[in-house]
Amino acid sequence: RKEVEQDPGPFNVPEGATVAFNCTYSNSASQSFFWYRQDCRKEPKLLMSVYSSGNEDGRFTAQLNRASQYISLLIRDSKLSDSATYLCVVNDYRQSNTGKLIFGQGTTLQVKP
């Protein structure tokens, strides 16, 4: 079993739609959680950290469910510019103070006009 699992998609949605991605992680000792965005042929960039209480940044909402060990990302009112691959990222619980992260495979989103 992969340590961080995501549905690779692609998710094809029309502009204005709401879309949600889920991600599961294998170890309950993980402490830090993130969503990164990667545009085609570009480097990954941090979209948002995921806090225990859930957090929102404009049209983006991230939630953490520790009991079920999953993380979600909700995008409201999708824009064409949201088309990208979204990477679920978890800190390496075995080395939580080193900065080492574990990346999911990524979920591809295509927003259509």
Add this chain to the structure above:
Amino acid sequence: NAGVTQTPKFQVLKTGQSMTLQCAQDMNHEYMSWYRQDPGMGLRLIHYSVGAGITDQGEVPNGYNVSRSTTEDFPLRLLSAAPSQTSVYFCASSYASGITYNEQFFGPGTRLTVL
């Protein structure tokens, strides 16, 4: 700040050749790492370093060497290139210990083809 820089952007090698991918950061980050990204495989950790003089292996270290003589630089050496090493290579850096939410900053990547 330039952030994380990588050179070269593109490289074509013949099987058996060696080369060094360069990575530098100017943010005084302790943690630096190298990943490779292949279609359908996601980012896989090759080697990482938690500070000058300290390196360790990641998930896929075979065929690669690293060293960390300064905080700023973390070069990745391919000892004898093989077609299986054709990939996109990303270098990343972050603050390390004591900070729970430590964002990793990535360089623009090196696209390597081994013939």
